[in-house]
Amino acid sequence: MKYVDEFRDPARARILVEEIHRLVARIPAARGRPLQIMEVCGGHTHTIFRYGIQQMLPEEVEYVHGPGCPVCVLPMGRVDDCVALAERPEVIFSTFGDAVRVPGSRKSLLKAKAEGADVRIVYAPLDALALARRHPDREVIFFGLGFETTMPSTAMALIQARKAGIGNFSLFCNHITIIPTIKAMLDSPDLQLDGFLGPGHVSTVIGTRPYDFIARDYRRPITVAGFEPLDVLQSTYMVLKQLADRRCEVENQYARVVRRDGNGPALAAIAEVFELREFFEWRGLGSIDQSGVRLRAAYAAYDAERKFAVANISIADPKSCQCGEVLKGIIKPHQCKVFGTACTPETPLGSLMVSSEGACAAHYSYARRTGSPTVPA
Amino acid sequence: MCLGVPGQIVSLVNPEEALAMVDVGGVRRPVNVSFLLEDRPAQECVGDWVLVHAGFALTRIDAEEAARTLELLEELGEMRGEPDA
Structure with a gap:
């Protein structure tokens, strides 16, 4: 496929890996620990595990898997709210495929569906709006989640619903924003990150300008990265090059789709x-x-939280779950007490085991058996 | 969640609703292109390569920038073997 295959070329990947090894040899290991680069986005986490990129790099470089998987950071109480909404007899509850498998304190949306709730998996928010047009006698709720990548499409569904005066459509809003999230990572005393791979598709919407504070105020390098293996390797090289040159800048490896000012109409929506x-x-x-x-x-x-009574109770994660420590990069997925035993992709305890972009699910799928990568053909 | 896939706009389905047919790896599906219409009308978007996410084209793919990224990789390869400065 165009714009995909050329960014998977093994020969170019080999050159990059060699260059990264040469480059790292020039960076003084000042702190007696590996250089830690956080990939903020779950899409990058998936690429890193799928292609075994961590294992290609020198020991002195370590990826810390960031919080950029919206399904993975969904709190249990929120899932309970979804289930309660979905179980109302007049409701058709619609959302993305990943979200239905996240465990709540009682059950997941998938379990609620099996028990009779009308839960529909949709590909896009506009599909949920089409459901509302087709079922004027039912209340269609779209469970919207995700960062700025998914926000414009949810916004457009609401703009269209309001324009057309569709009264039986509403949004249960769990959208989150990327910049405060990165800032929380930078301010966390548990973390000492050396640099970032910036989220590529979020950046198609917001641009690269909002990251300026990372370089200016926190003195950390960041490279906005694409999602193919060559993109991730090249972006990693660019962050390491900045560290070697003692620079802190916002760089854009994914310039084929990311512009400095992002997408104006999407931001306006x-x-x-x-x-x-x-x-x-x-x-x-x-x-x-x-x-x-x-x-x-x-x-x-159009706000499901105002239209229906939503309990909004916060519920603590199961004690055995160490999702928080994995999310902050304090432990690796396989170091969690329940990884691969009580918690697997089939029966996830923690949300990091649910989505293929979750660090635990990716580790389970690609790196568990041998501890080394299995590279798909 | 934030996955996007490259595809090419092959025709317009409904210009008023900014709906276009996009070919993604041989599969065609209608995609909303309203976020691309800042600098040109829908009619002129046919043939464009775009990044598709959740039923919307989020951005155009810039062929020159894609080529430049690959060129940088080539240059890195050509530098190999030279002693470190």
Whole structure:
């Protein structure tokens, strides 16, 4: 496939890996520990595990798998709220495929569906709006989650619903924003990150400008990265090059789709529909200030939280679950007490085992058996 | 979640709703292109390569930038064997 195959070329990958080894030899290991680069986005986590990229790199370089998998950071209480909404007889509850498998304290949406709740998996928010048009006698709720990549499409569904005066459609909003999340990582006393791979597709929407504070105020290098193996390797090289040259800049490896100012119409759609919440709860990370969004007052009629009584109770993760420590990079997935035993992709205890972008699910699928990568043909 | 796939706009389905047919790896499906219409009308988007996410084209793929990224890799390869400065 065009724009995919050429960024998987093994010959070019070999050159990059060799160059990374040469480069790292020039970076003084000042702190007696590996250089830690956080890949913020779960898509990068998946690529790193799928292609065994960590194992190609020198021991002095370590990826820390960041919180950029929206399914993985969904708190249990929020899943319970979804289940309660889905179990109302008048409701058709629609969402993305990944979200239905996240365990709540009682059950997942998938289990609720098996027990008779009308839960539909959709590919896009506009598909959920089409459901509302087809079923005027039912209440269609779309469970919207994700960072700025998914926000514009949710916003557009609401803009269209309001324009057409569709009264039986609403959003249960769990969208989150990337910048406060990265800032929370930078401010965490548990973490001493040396640099970042920036989220490529979030950046198609927000651009690269919002990352300036990372280089300017926190003195950390960041390279916005694409998702093919060559993209990840090249971006890693670029971050390491900055460290070798003692530079801290915002660089863009993914310039084929990411522009400095992002996508104007998509940002305008987000601004029309959403406003910041004062705080938002994350699984494993706790509450992060201004990290979530809700619907503006003009869209109150389309807000499932206002339309239906949503309990909004926060529920602690199971004690055996160490998702929070994995999310912050304090432990590796396989170091969790229940990894691969009580917690597997088939019966996940923690949300990191649910999505293929979760560090635990990716580790389980690609690196578990041999401890070394299995590279798909 | 934030996955995007490259595809090429092959025709317009409904210009008023900014709906276009996009070929993604041989599979065609309707995609909303309203986020691409800042600098040109829908009619002129046919043939464009775009990144598709959740039913929307999020951005155009810039062929020149893609080539430049690969060129940088080539240059890295050509530098090999030279002693470190």
